[in-house]
């Protein structure tokens with residue numbers, strides 16, 4: 186059964202480790218992440234962006250697929266199904282359709298409007314026992330073809346949003362989505378420390394986990410980050426493994442074109458990457 190992300194994140198915050206939020210794109214992704222979490226005895230958050238939700242056929246399909254996998258693969262570790270960077274309308278729809286957690290990304294609104302909308306999402310989520318993530322300070326990345334340095338959140342604004350009753354808070358600290366440019370300045374850990382001071386026990390979320398050096402990730406965890414979003418890295422290893430399979434002509438050997446064979450190396454690559462992250466984040470055996 187899907188669970189809210191609240192309990193696993195509160196435990197992670199108290200225990201100074203982080204839970205991996207792994208974005209899923211299809212059946213192979215969902216299955217790879219769930220099996221790895223079970224093997225590692227680690228809680229996990231399955232992230233679904235609005236685009237990925239649409240790609241998979243809609244939120245109801247995602248909920249049905251994930252619930253089916255939990256049951257038939259006998260997954261017993263805590264699993265949350267979480268809308269990633271949800272719009273106001275998207276968050277409401279996911280709550281209605283059976284997600285156990287949503288992010289409402291109100292970072293594009295003025296702070297007053299972000300607060301009003303966040304409050305409404307919290308009220309709806311609480312009624313259903315679901316968790317809510319809010320964002321302060323837009324997280325940079327490749328949007329409209331421009332790779333910007335991530336914004337740095339105002340710690341006071343973080344406190345304001347945290348006090349509304351969200352269960353986890355994403356704060357921009359110079360992190361960006363996608364692959365980091367060579368001239369990236371690194372995470373602003375001083376601001377993270379300030380945010381942590383003001384928000385106390387609130388689990389903090391680090392988006393854009395791909396390419397942040399491991400020691401910086403560990404430092405961020407020690408400063409209160411309890412959820413780390415991983416998306417691009419799994420996509421890259423999946424694509425590389427699939428490319429290798431085809432370039433080696435394996436799809437031409439026997440029935441190598443069978444999707445169950447063709448997608449297997451990518452599937453295994455995702456599993457390996459997720460395991461590596463769970464070890465790095467310290468969530469192994471924390472289920």
Ligand SMILES: [Zn+2]
Pocket residue numbers: 270324362392393414
């Ligand atoms: Zn993000």
